[in-house]
Amino acid sequence: MSRARIYFLSLLAGLALTGPGRAEITGPTAGAETGTLTLILENDLFYNLDRHYTNGVQAVWTTARDEVPDWTRRWARWVPFFAQDGHVRAVFSLGQNMYTPSDIETRDPPLNERPYAGWLHGSAGLINETNRRMDQLQLTLGIVGPASLAEPAQKIVHRLTDAPKPLGWDTQLHNEPGIVITYQRSWRYDLVETTGFGIDIMPHVGGAVGNVATYADAGFMLRAGWQLPADFGPARIQPSLPGSGFFEPDARHPVGFYWFLGFSGRAVARNIFLDGNSFRDSRSVDRKVWVADVQAGVALNIYDARVTYTHVFRTREFSGQPEGDEYGAVAVTWQF
Template sequence: EVQNGFHSIIGVDEANGWDNQLHDEFGYALIYERKWRNLWEHRRSGFGVDITPYVGGSLGNVGTYLDVGATLRIGNDLPNDFGAPRIRPSLPGSNFFLPRDNFGWYLFVGAGGRAVAYNIFLDGNTDGDSAGVDRKPLVADLQAGFVTNIGWARLAYTYVLRTREFDGQDKPDRFGSIGLSVKF
């Protein structure tokens, strides 16, 4: 009752109840990712541009997919890292950073695509005894954001637009993340 009351306030469909939820299941995922940092780069007077492509995938009962994409960065004092950190599945990033000067910044854009064979949150439990939806086999992410390094701290903002993941999804997902990292 409380949940559906809140749903009516924010204009979201009513919950279907506990009978339509995933049941408990041990989750596992073997994830591989290969990035080629600065496959192409150009630097002049502290200003730089670089491209970092990647390939990867996941095998497990939570999700099974193959993905590919790239990120373009442009800015001042580009650090030796793999871009801003993100939540999976996503275009890759890194919590590691090594600033070259006391201050630096960059803007970034990226695009990636996933061929999805299984997603427990859309397909339902692996034993087949739960609700699911008709999953789309191909999903794309577009991302944009900025990063600033000040001394040994890094502040990152990322905005992501993800294509529809299942039939009947009203609109693409949009979400963002803000990250603060301190190197010590």
Template sequence: MIGLGISPQARADEFEDGTFNLVLENDLVSGFDQDYTNGIQLSWTSGLGGAPSWAVDAARWLPFFADQGDVRVSYGIGQNMYTPSDITVADPPADDRPYAGWLYGSIGLMEETGTRLDQLQLQIGMVGPASLADKTQSWVHGIIGADKPQGWDHQINNEPGIVLTYERSWRAFVSGDIWGFSFDATPHIGGAVGNVFTYANAGATLRLGWNLPDDYGPPRIEPSLPGSGFFEPQDDFGLYFFAGLDGRAVARNIFLDGNTFQDSRSVDRNIFVGDAQVGVAFTIRTVRLAYTHVFRTPEFDGQHNVDKFGALSLTLRF
């Protein structure tokens, strides 16, 4: 029988609280509902010493994880929605991004050594009307008095979805102090495989500020630059600015390629996609609040503008 007890990695006096994360991403900053228009994710990450024994055993067994380190598990639920450039058109042009939604649950395994973080996550959910993205957008737009989306009848069809992602980050690969500020640079590599997303990616994040917490940046909704769903609290107020770049070679994106096993709307996907982001994060003891502004290069042939959206994240340890 698989054990569900506390991991042997930490003594009783080393146990720490778990971490709750709320991430909201929206293209409100661009002034339009288009492309990746909204994402919301709720997740919980176990604290040091709180991972079940099966998670610790799995981390020790995986060849691409470190031989030793602090193991944590995460559980989450989220919803993404994608729309064409004009949501007031009942029958959007065939060469514009299709309407699509993604509703999923996730379980993740991570191991951190102090200088390196390995993250493996499995997402399972539904694409299509079963994602409830059409109802969610219509409901929210009704509340705020925004234009009612007219074209959801042409969204991609229902399809079960699965994505397995892996990211490795090296914290403070370069670090130091300048003019009284601390800085560090954290490179990363990773990838995803599944019928929803398949890609390989690499990039780096630079942080500059006061009382930098021992973390890997604020969490984001994938595909994105990696962050961490946990952080080490500081005794005092902390503030840092960050900037990052990520490049992806994309072999599969169901929200552009359309359904896997049946005909649906689709567009010609770009193979290479890049993200640039800038942001600011505040930490006050056990709370981290961050805002990230993201610029994403066009993802398909015919998308003429860079995709711009904001990401707001709240992290609480309790």
């Protein structure tokens, strides 16, 4: 896994930088009228760990700007916090998350350890964007428990990679349908804008309500780079800093990159992967109310493709957790 990180960083270092300008949503763009497919992998093995939030995969399809049915645009205009003059996109995703205790080679993990859990989920949502603001409203439905297929998925991957066999999946959370409604608003403000080079900041607020997760969050992301594309940061699997599954490079200068640094704080009222099942007795731990993420990484866009790498630091999520977690996230986006 670490070789993947070295590859992306070396690719960035070898890039020749030429041409002035910065992409704007209102200007000429490459692939502005196309949809985008984003594939996301989040895994703690990037840092030789195998615990807690240990793996997440997600495929996301985002439609082109305003390439949605008329009834969808009309419905979006009724959402009170959407900009009335904003562009509308639809977004659909399918993904799976895995959670384990810190020692996966124990058949009966201690009761004060994070329980085994899987989360198979699909989402549909709307994005409303202007040149400086993005609103995201999303409905996620899924299943927690054995039906999420997290157990066979992890065992297959560990067998193929010759990693230790996880032995405690018999103690995982029970099957439970899940629903989460998520809303995020992000703004983008220029701090420095010169010929080719730019720095901007993107504060955000939002939250989620549901039996799987309920929280409120706020934070910011700082970007600095060359030919900054008009996006809102790298795509991530929620809960996390919000990002965009689409990007708008300038057709005149379609090669660019940026570094980013972000922070998000969450007040957590419900986390099924720590609190346990909603309607049945299950394993659980004492959830912490305040959780923070710090992320840093790099994004590279070349014509119709964008590659991002993110290093995430997460504070302790439950009492008795000896230290915070960290994991890596790779996202690849193509415009079609």
